[in-house]
Amino acid sequence: MPNFALKVTRLGFSLLQAVSPLLAGKTAFRLFCLTPSAKPKGAKARAAHAAGRAFLQSAERIEFRLVGGRRAHAYRINGGAAGRRQRYLVTHGWGSSMEYMTDLIGALAASGAEVIGVDFPGHGRAGGRFLHMGLAVETIAAAEVRFGPFDATVGHSFGGAALMVSAAGLLPEIEALSAGKIVTIGSPSEMKWLFAGFGRMVGLDKAAQAALEGEVHRLTGRRLEDFDAGEAAATMARPMLVIHAEDDKEVSANHARRYAASGRSVRLFWANGFGHRRIVSAEPVLAEIQRFLADDPIKNDAEIIPLFELPGKRASL
Known part of the structure; x- marks a missing residue:
């Protein structure tokens, strides 16, 4: 995440978790699950993607x-x-x-x-x-x-x-x-290390971090530690x-x-x-x-x- 975007994101979570740690955690989970664009970035990635797509044409x-x-x-x-x-x-x-x-x-x-x-x-x-x-x-x-x-x-x-x-x-x-x-x-x-690192990156406090990890249990029926x-x-x-x-x-x-x-x-x-x-x-x-x-x-x-x-x-x- 670029520095400016990260600063804006951290500010947003700082304000949101002050109002509602639960909402901040749920929002953080949505951001955590957001996947990158499928479009290749850079010349090497574009070349590798094109070669791979050509290989899979017959599949x-x-x-x-x-x-x-x-x-x-x-x-x-x-x-x-x-x-x-x-x-x-x-x-x-x-x-x-x-x-x-x-x-x-x-x-x-x-x-x-x-x-x-x-x-x-x-x-x-x-x-x-x-x-x-x-x-x-x-x-x-x-x-x-x-x-x-x-x-x-x-x-x-x-x-x-x-x-x-x-x-x-x-x-x-x-x-x-x-x-x-x-x-x-x-x-x-x-996976807990990954959630902890993400929480630190976006500046979640303890309550919002707990809400973030609680989304895993809500969606899967298992605690994050169980994975x-x-x-x-x-x-x-x-x-x-x-x-x-x-x-x-x-x-x-x-x-x-x-x-x-x-x-x-x-x-x-x-x-x-x-x-x-x-x-x-x-x-x-x-x-x-x-x-x-x-x-x-x-x-x-x-x-x-x-x-x-x-x-x-x-x-x-």
């Missing part, structure tokens, strides 16, 4: 409706062929879309698997400008109903956290995702690959360490040097995902596999 496109009339959108590659094949689900991060995930989609589809990539509400071809974790989990559940059980799921950032919340069955009214394997890439293990995917991972016996870069400036590598500490079914792969965004298309990352999904004989314990270290220093956390 089958499916739109499905969620409760409340919001839309989600899916691309399917290698669908409709006779005979049993692996079926994978791919989810994107906040502010992204499937156009930016096509290197990953292409690598998965090259094995002959059926690959489903979903645009969450407020992203890509789904349209709109609003998303929260409950809607993301509902989208994942709707995709499983529409396409059938997934052999594995791969999610980046927010999309990976949504897969973990889905697999753990943390939302009381939505059936748990039944995928056999889970891959997260640069994903948070819990702890790292803790939930310990209760799931399914194989999990956690990929993260220690130089990730958006999601601390400590989230990956929490996942890795949750059980022996978790493998941690350090993709240092690729940050938060380039990591989804890095060749070593794609190769590691392919090995994991193909049941490569590498041990599937919670082990650290260093890719390479940044020269001279390690990223601060």
Whole structure:
């Protein structure tokens, strides 16, 4: 958020919470859930988006409706062929879309698997400008109903956290995702830190912050503290690959360490040097995902596999 806009926003919340902390919290939640414009910003983003859209031209496109009339959108590659094949689900991060995930989609589809990539509400071809974790989990559940059980799921950032919340069955009214394997890439293990950071950014006081977090319970039936995917991972016996870069400036590598500490079914792969965004298309990352999904004989314990270290220093956390 630009400095001037942030100053105006902080002033607005300062005045609003003095009158009604509850209204300030509700307003802050709406702002928190406002998704970025789908229009690419900058030459690199425009080029990547155009290349991704060209790749997806041959994919089958499916739109499905969620409760409340919001839309989600899916691309399917290698669908409709006779005979049993692996079926994978791919989810994107906040502010992204499937156009930016096509290197990953292409690598998965090259094995002959059926690959489903979903645009969450407020992203890509789904349209709109609003998303929260409950809607993301509902989208994942709707995709499983529409396409059938997934052999594995791969999610980046927010999309990976949504897969973990889905697999753990943390939302009381939505059936748990039944995928056999889970891959997260640069994903948070819990969400409270994000709400706390947002509250500080816009200048919420204690009462307004409580109202902001209370909106999560009102919409999902669960407290913000309950959305702890790292803790939930310990209760799931399914194989999990956690990929993260220690130089990730958006999601601390400590989230990956929490996942890795949750059980022996978790493998941690350090993709240092690729940050938060380039990591989804890095060749070593794609190769590691392919090995994991193909049941490569590498041990599937919670082990650290260093890719390479940044020269001279390690990223601060």
